[in-house]
Amino acid sequence: MTTHKRRLRLSTVVDHAILIAGSLLMIVPVLMLVQMTSMPDLINMKTGPSLSIGDQWVPNFEKAMFQADGFSGINTGTRMLMNSFILGIGFAFGKIFVGMLAAYAIVYFRMRYASLAFWIIFTTLLLPLEVRILPSYEVVQRLGMLNTYQGLIIPLIASATATFFFRQYFRSIPEELVEAARIDGAGPVRFFFDILIPLSRTMIAAMFIIMFVYGWNQYLWPTMVTTEEGMFTLVRGIKQITQMLEGNQIPEYGRANMLALIAILPPVMIVIFFQSWFVKGLTESDK
Amino acid sequence: MKRAGFTSAWLPAMLLLPQLAVIAIFFYWPAAHALRSSFYLQDPFGFGETFVGLSNFTSLLTSAAYSRAAWFTVFFTLIVTFGSLSIALLLAVKADKVIRGAKTYRTLLMWVYAVAPPVAGVIGLIMFNQSWGPLKEFFALFGWDFKLGVNYFDTAFAMIAVSIWKQVPVNFIFFLSGLQSIPKSVREAALIDNRSATGRFWDITFPLLAPTGFFLLITNITYAMFDTFGVIDTVLKGQPGNNPMTLVYKVYVDGFRGNDLGGSSAQSVVLMVLVLALTVFQFRMIERRIHYT
Structure with missing residues (x-):
């Protein structure tokens, strides 16, 4: 023993x-x-x-936040931090807004062409932005959306990950709920706002965290569509951070590493503090 | 599935409109555009284009640089996938087993999920720095003169190490949640049947984790092929030279820097076909998995 x-x-x-x-x-x-x-x-x-x-x-920290380089002198850390927040929040919000509405239509309405809409939407899950990066760039260029927040955010929204996620979640909500709501005389709009949104609160929060981190950490797309320094996000600015280490006689490690640190801090903090929501949202999407 | 749905002609159309508009403009249009330009040769100064049939594809297949990148991508994907999956599985099994500090370990092992790939690349540059990088110094103890950015193999090693480091957390999260969903009764029965922990792992836990593992396998292949762009770009400092690069990086280098739109579109189309094949394979396997879970 x-x-x-x-x-x-x-x-x-x-x-x-x-x-x-x-x-x-x-x-x-x-x-x-x-x-x-x-x-x-x-x-x-x-x-x-x-x-x-x-x-x-x-x-x-002061150098990282307030000192700018390049020609324009406006891409300070503060500016890049603001752009990162705009990208992260704008992307998460847009994704959830578009996804929830579409999923609601798919799950709760009887429509003609429902399966056609379904396939058109879910085919987008197959091809990540990276494989169609250049043509997407040309489209954004043609629409005159280079170096704008719309051009930065909207093409990233063009896939159905959130829609798929909300569809799975809505389908797990008991059907009796809709019946009951209908008997009580609630129409589709009231059902959505009074029942569905309150029920999905946790899921929306989880999705928001995942999408915020995803948007914040984007690199390839921002590198292509934002060439004006005032539009750089922190993660996009990393390239300049590494170049800072190359060019100078005494490489600015303190400033460069501080910027890298500022770039990882907000998403890391969010993931740590909202861990249980985040893990739930992430693993739920697997089903 | 039967849903007691609402009936309305215009409301669902309105609800679908934002989604359909966004994917029509920013998904189907570019995808069709890529498909089309892969059959054309663009004038580098933007004056017109000529239909060249499959010649963009044949020149890809005969290009030595392309096949080098393709083989490197295969090699890179295999090592990153299996490396990060096995490390994550080991950590998840242990984190599931311990009682003390389980939550702390979970937090410590998952937070790197939120680190952006290019920042992970910057951290890699520190670790492998030519004059004082801690890992470079460590390898020097064994007589390995690590030269990042100069030596092909060393650069590949650094890319792989950083990519694995970045991917372990997400695999860990999924494996841990998969392990925690194994019913207690199954575990107890296994405990009675089999006293050896290793035996229990391979006979019970591992097969029950297979669906999670398969899902992660596909996710990791996609990660290694596409999401490592940021890692590779920072580790190479934007100067590929003779260094290894993956296919996605090559699409970017040839199309965006080299201005070879036709060739780059053909590369995009090849990648699309690869991803489609992977996804079809995944769906077929998922259909099969219903039988054993």
Whole structure:
């Protein structure tokens, strides 16, 4: 019995060791990034990440947020942060708005051409934006939407992920609810606002988090459609961040890493704080 | 399925309108455009175009650079997919098993999901920095002179490492939720039948996780092919040179920088066909999976 108990303990220790190793693997690289934001650039250039914590956080933060480079002088960190929020929130909001309405029509209405609409919409799930990136660029160019928020956000909405998600969710809501609502004399509009939206609150929140993170982290599309520096998002600006490290005599590691840190902080915070919603939304969409 | 639906002629049409408008303009139009321009040769200065039939495709198939990128994509996709899936599975099994700190581990192992791929690439640049990168120094202990951006193999290694790091969290989340949905009664029965934990894992847990694993397999293949663009672009610092690149990156380099619209469209069409094949395969497998769950 004693040997059995000891073996159990040993396996628990091994389990924790593996989990701790995994957690360190996730955290340590980012901690190095954070450490470098506290050091003067000269030391960063010479020694790279180290164990010491410097006093440069405030100056590096100020440089990252308020100093601009390029020709226009307007792509400060503040500006890019604002653009990132516009992209993340605009994308999440647009996606949910379009998706919920379409899913409502598909699930709760008897229509002609229902299956045709269904197929037209869900075929878009098959091809990610990346494979049709250049023609999409040309379309946006032809519509005169380069370097605008519409041109940045709307083409990203052109797929049915949220629609599919809400369709699955609406179908899991008991049918008796619609019957009851109809008997009580509620029309489709009242049913939508008074019953469906309150019921889907958690799902909407989960979807919002997932879509916000997805929109915030977009890189290829913003790289193509925004060429004006005032339109850059933080993630789009990363390219300049790496170029900053190439060109200068003393590479601005403090500022560059601070910008990278600012770029990951909001989505990471949201994912951590709203973890249970986020996980629920993510794994629900699998079904 | 029977739904007690509302009947109205104009309301559902109005509800569908935003969705249909957006996908018509920004999905079907570009997709059709890509298909069309893949059969044309564009004048680089924008003066007209000539119909060239399949010649864009044949020149792709005979291009050494294209087949190099294609083989690299296959290799890259396989390693990233299996690497991140196996690490995530190991971590999820352990996180499901421990009692103390389970929640903390879950948070610590999943938050990297929210890190943007190009930022992950920037972190990779630090780790593999030529003068002081911690991983570069570590490899030097074994006599491996790591040269990011110069040596083909080393650059590929860095891309793969960063892409796996970025993808472990999402796989972990799905595996953990798959494990937690295995009924307690099944686990207890398995515990009585089989005393060895490894035996239990391979006989019970692994087959029950198969649907999740299959879903993730497809997601990861798509991730490795498309979503790693940001990682690759930052690791290469926008200068591909003789370094490895994936097919999606090549579409971008040839079309957007090289201005070869016809060739780039043909590449897009090849990718579309690949993704379609993958999705059809996925749907067929999902239909089959109903039988064993």
